[in-house]
Amino acid sequence: MALRGRGGAGAIGSTERRRVAAPARLGYTRCMAEASVGPGNAPRREPSSSSNFLTDRVEADLAEGKNGGRVVTRFPPEPNGFLHIGHAKSILLNFGLAARFGGQTHLRFDDTNPTTEDTSYVEAIEADVRWLGCEWSRLTYASDFFERMYACAERLVREGHAYVDTQPQEAIREQRGAFDRPGVASPFRERPAEESLDLLRRMRAGELPDGAAVLRARIDMAHPNVLMRDPLLYRIRHAHHHRTGDRWCIYPMYDFAHPLEDAFEGVTHSICTLEFESNRELYDWVLDHLGPWEPRPRQYEFARLALGYTVLSKRKLLQLVNEKRVSGWDDPRMPTLAGLRRRGVTPEALRDFAELIGVAKNNSVVDIGKLEFALRADLERRAPRAMAVLSPLPVEVTTWPAGRIEELTLPWWPGEPERGTRQVPFGRELLIEREDFAEDPPAGWKRLAPGREVRLAGGYVVRCDEVVRGPAGEVKALRVSHDPASFGEGAPRRGLGAVHWVHATRSLPAPVRLYDRLFAVAQPDAEPDFLAALNPDSLTVAAGARVEPALGEAAPGTRWQFLRQGYFFADPVDSRPGAPAFNRTLTLKDTWAARAAKPAEPPPPKPRREAPAGGGEAGPARRSRADARAEQRAATPELADRFARYRGLGLSEEDADVLTADLATAGYFDAALAAHPRAASVARWLTNDLLGLAQGRELAALPLDGAAFGRFVALVDAGRLPAAAAKALLADLVARGGEPAARMTELGLERIDDRGAVAAAVERALAARAAEVERYRAGEKKLFGFLLGAAMRETQGSADPALVRSVLQEQLG
Numbered sequence: 001m002a003l004r005g006r007g008g009a010g011a012i013g014s015t016e017r018r019r020v021a022a023p024a025r026l027g028y029t030r031c032m033a034e035a036s037v038g039p040g041n042a043p044r045r046e047p048s049s050s051s052n053f054l055t056d057r058v059e060a061d062l063a064e065g066k067n068g069g070r071v072v073t074r075f076p077p078e079p080n081g082f083l084h085i086g087h088a089k090s091i092l093l094n095f096g097l098a099a100r101f102g103g104q105t106h107l108r109f110d111d112t113n114p115t116t117e118d119t120s121y122v123e124a125i126e127a128d129v130r131w132l133g134c135e136w137s138r139l140t141y142a143s144d145f146f147e148r149m150y151a152c153a154e155r156l157v158r159e160g161h162a163y164v165d166t167q168p169q170e171a172i173r174e175q176r177g178a179f180d181r182p183g184v185a186s187p188f189r190e191r192p193a194e195e196s197l198d199l200l201r202r203m204r205a206g207e208l209p210d211g212a213a214v215l216r217a218r219i220d221m222a223h224p225n226v227l228m229r230d231p232l233l234y235r236i237r238h239a240h241h242h243r244t245g246d247r248w249c250i251y252p253m254y255d256f257a258h259p260l261e262d263a264f265e266g267v268t269h270s271i272c273t274l275e276f277e278s279n280r281e282l283y284d285w286v287l288d289h290l291g292p293w294e295p296r297p298r299q300y301e302f303a304r305l306a307l308g309y310t311v312l313s314k315r316k317l318l319q320l321v322n323e324k325r326v327s328g329w330d331d332p333r334m335p336t337l338a339g340l341r342r343r344g345v346t347p348e349a350l351r352d353f354a355e356l357i358g359v360a361k362n363n364s365v366v367d368i369g370k371l372e373f374a375l376r377a378d379l380e381r382r383a384p385r386a387m388a389v390l391s392p393l394p395v396e397v398t399t400w401p402a403g404r405i406e407e408l409t410l411p412w413w414p415g416e417p418e419r420g421t422r423q424v425p426f427g428r429e430l431l432i433e434r435e436d437f438a439e440d441p442p443a444g445w446k447r448l449a450p451g452r453e454v455r456l457a458g459g460y461v462v463r464c465d466e467v468v469r470g471p472a473g474e475v476k477a478l479r480v481s482h483d484p485a486s487f488g489e490g491a492p493r494r495g496l497g498a499v500h501w502v503h504a505t506r507s508l509p510a511p512v513r514l515y516d517r518l519f520a521v522a523q524p525d526a527e528p529d530f531l532a533a534l535n536p537d538s539l540t541v542a543a544g545a546r547v548e549p550a551l552g553e554a555a556p557g558t559r560w561q562f563l564r565q566g567y568f569f570a571d572p573v574d575s576r577p578g579a580p581a582f583n584r585t586l587t588l589k590d591t592w593a594a595r596a597a598k599p600a601e602p603p604p605p606k607p608r609r610e611a612p613a614g615g616g617e618a619g620p621a622r623r624s625r626a627d628a629r630a631e632q633r634a635a636t637p638e639l640a641d642r643f644a645r646y647r648g649l650g651l652s653e654e655d656a657d658v659l660t661a662d663l664a665t666a667g668y669f670d671a672a673l674a675a676h677p678r679a680a681s682v683a684r685w686l687t688n689d690l691l692g693l694a695q696g697r698e699l700a701a702l703p704l705d706g707a708a709f710g711r712f713v714a715l716v717d718a719g720r721l722p723a724a725a726a727k728a729l730l731a732d733l734v735a736r737g738g739e740p741a742a743r744m745t746e747l748g749l750e751r752i753d754d755r756g757a758v759a760a761a762v763e764r765a766l767a768a769r770a771a772e773v774e775r776y777r778a779g780e781k782k783l784f785g786f787l788l789g790a791a792m793r794e795t796q797g798s799a800d801p802a803l804v805r806s807v808l809q810e811q812l813g
Helices: 055-064 085-100 117-131 142-158 167-177 194-207 256-267 278-288 314-322 337-344 347-357 368-382 551-552 591-595 626-634 637-648 653-659 662-675 679-693 708-717 724-737 742-745 755-767 770-777 780-792 801-812
Strands: 073-075 104-108 138-141 162-165 214-217 232-236 250-252 269-273 297-302 393-395 406-411 421-426 427-435 453-456 461-469 475-483 501-503 512-515 539-542 559-564 566-570 582-585
Touching: 055 085, 055 194, 055 269, 055 297, 055 559, 055 653, 073 085, 073 256, 085 104, 085 269, 085 337, 085 347, 104 117, 104 142, 104 256, 117 337, 138 142, 138 256, 142 162, 142 194, 142 214, 142 232, 142 250, 142 256, 142 278, 162 194, 162 724, 194 214, 194 653, 214 278, 232 256, 232 278, 250 256, 256 269, 256 278, 256 742, 278 297, 337 582, 347 368, 368 566, 368 582, 421 501, 475 551, 559 582, 626 637, 626 653, 637 653, 637 801, 653 662, 653 679, 662 679, 679 708, 679 724, 708 724, 708 742, 724 742, 755 770, 755 780, 755 801, 770 780, 770 801, 780 801
Parallel strands: 073 104, 104 138, 269 297, 393 475, 512 582
Antiparallel strands: 162 214, 214 232, 232 250, 393 427, 406 421, 427 501, 453 461, 461 475, 512 539, 559 566, 566 582
């Protein structure tokens, strides 16, 4: 991001643009670091190299000679929205993993759903990936491979592995059954290959309407993994595609397209988030029946990012935009990369954050304090100091000659004048922060009060002599006297507090937007209505703010620390030469943690203790939690037996380790298994969600016992709850208890698949928004997203979004 300015050492708006070749950390990388800074940019530190289970996997593959020594990863976003901070973790991981081993990373757009995708999203995604410092070796689209995918579909039909089903979608969904109920074969499952092939070609030719037929894989209707029960491979969708236009009217499903794209591109390691763990079986089935492939892609899963005080669901982010709860995708309160960039966050800070949280196999909610810690550490190094008064209180220095202005030379970096200085005007009429004066100060007050002295930052010591009041007795201004001997070389230091200030007339007005966390609760996704958790103070504007004159030349896109206020960013859109506008990136201290009486900063990761080069003792290494649990199992045979039994049930070593942390946790898990014997699902919900909601409490102390928890997971596996509704129900059960099925019904969270019920809900939503419906029908098509959000809320988020969209389109005409 180039900045305007005079250039030169210490010039405001100077910029340094550089490429940094550095080793990857944790599989993340600094492919290219681009810094947009103010004067005196601090040098970046070189990252260290460390490992995780994915780097270990790649190293093992290379050692075994797999894939011909190649490492190819990919980042495959769907172009239906803007990227967010969770995508940044995936981008850095995929690009970093390949860079660490001298491999390649492809940027691939998964454009298989023409109704939600747009070229504007493609352009935004490309810009975000580049901003993070990553350059792809190949740019592809799923649509590049539509012809090859279709050929694969015909091959499956010819070889007896797929058939065309002409039943309604509702019948297919019902026949697939659930975990506790086997599937029922379609009456068209044994349709002759020639007939299915003819129907498939008619589907492609556009002879059949949407929903009239689908192509299904012929696998196993009794398979324990519901996804393997003759899954859909192609569906009809008559919609204009942003790249292929109207050339296609059938589109591949994700589970069919994803493995084929990886194979076509020569991807070796397909890195996905944990929600695709169950899809891996189908991923392998597709490749096994359409190979051989060289290299043969393999899918691996890691924990996606869940961040406190944040929502990362694209649907919810789109709702925030469409309902104008925020100003757009790049609103600085949004967790999108565009929003973070406009707030002043740097790509280096995001890479530091990714390194701090690491790569895990189990989902958990990351404390947002860790992100803010990484931001402060980054901005502290790069942001020069300046003065701004956000809520001005006039101050008259009565002992200063009227009309006289003294230009004080102050450094941008206190104590480091060699990194640049600027001139700050001092005169009779000044402004200080209103909160820096107290008529009846508390104990320990080190700011201004009647009869007390304070130093004006970088300038003179003044004493408050008189308070000027308004008609209602309010404080309107202060009259102070200054000590001429208190400034300059040799001036005595008095140990006083210091306040920032600006000249009343020589300072410049500048809108200053004070951004804060968008949500007021740590887990808004767990709330019945996430919109009710919005923080009403997430944006306030200091409309009367004044900044020192030098900041008038602050180039758009530069970063600053306003003394005692926080870190600020000259808005790249609204700032003008001589008329800057500033966005607050972050306060200087964690005020949220202070409210909760917690430490202000999360500690940085401690370096691993290494043995001295001479072979001496390095001192006792700190035990990890896994080590402590292993020792506990060694001392408790019953725990060791359960660990072995859980591994025998097919659980990963990590899950078995967590579940045998103690006998109480293992007992809770066993009680859940007795109610719902699908070990993988119960373990996943317990380790990924329940432990986080418990917030350190013993599971036995929760109002949700193990058996009830098992019944909750059974509801999810039976398909009766959408993912978001399941999380909301679990949070309610942890807080209040109750029978899961009954609470699901009371809260109205059960999935709605009945088209009539959805139609009634959509009709109610439209009736309540008649004005918007009329504007939409008059041609204001951008209101569709708003109306879709209203319809989804009317169903309380429990309906299939695709069904709601279809019904809404019908009712809108």
